[in-house]
Amino acid sequence: MxxxxxxxxxxxxxxxxxxxxxxxxxxxxxxxxxxxxxxxxxxxxxxxxxxxxxxxxxxxxxxxxxxxxxxxxxxxxxxxxxxxxxxxxxxxxxxxxxxxxAGRIINTHPALIPSFCGKGFYGNRVHQAVLDYGAKLSGATIHFVDEGADTGPIIMQEAVPVLPDDTVETLSARVLEVEHRILPESVALFCEDRLVLHGRTVHIL
Structure with a gap:
């Protein structure tokens, strides 16, 4: 444990x-x-x-x-x-x-890295940027942390469609539902030593 x-x-x-x-x-x-x-x-x-x-x-x-x-x-x-x-x-x-x-810090980001991430992209700013860009997909990313901003190796990602009538609030709510599922899954895999890093790629055993 x-x-x-x-x-x-x-x-x-x-x-x-x-x-x-x-x-x-x-x-x-x-x-x-x-x-x-x-x-x-x-x-x-x-x-x-x-x-x-x-x-x-x-x-x-x-x-x-x-x-x-x-x-x-x-x-x-x-x-x-x-x-x-x-x-x-x-x-x-x-x-x-x-x-x-190193290799033991996990972060969650409310978009599909490498899109809409990095310095200044956090919270509702991410969702507003997605909507302003007119993107058709957003989502959630779980990744290991390195010294960069949202640049660490990706553990899990799941896409969320951006709907025509979406607001920051509605898009945020759907992305958060995904976060609440894939973050615990990623943490569970980490606790079971089932995440193996090869270069930038995370392999799940």
Missing amino acids: KKLAVMVSGGGTDLQSIIDGIANGKIAGEIVLVISSKPGVYALTRAEKAGIPAKVISPRDFARQEDFFAANLAALQESGAEGIILAGYLSILSKEVVEAY
């Missing part, structure tokens, strides 16, 4: 999908820590209800970015986490965290 840390910045619906996956036996893991980059978000309530230790480590509380990065790394190491899940986490990770947990 792998020990997991989940990093959040908002309501925590992706976090809840992992909590539920562990509770129903589909994920052979344990969440040992939730780190939020913002105080007062509902993800912290979800952690409390599930009896999971949680910390707020906000970049606003540190005069230097280096100190914020160091606090995150220290908390992760102290928790004993073997893997990190970024579940709607909107702050950046330091090079030190990425290197310390």
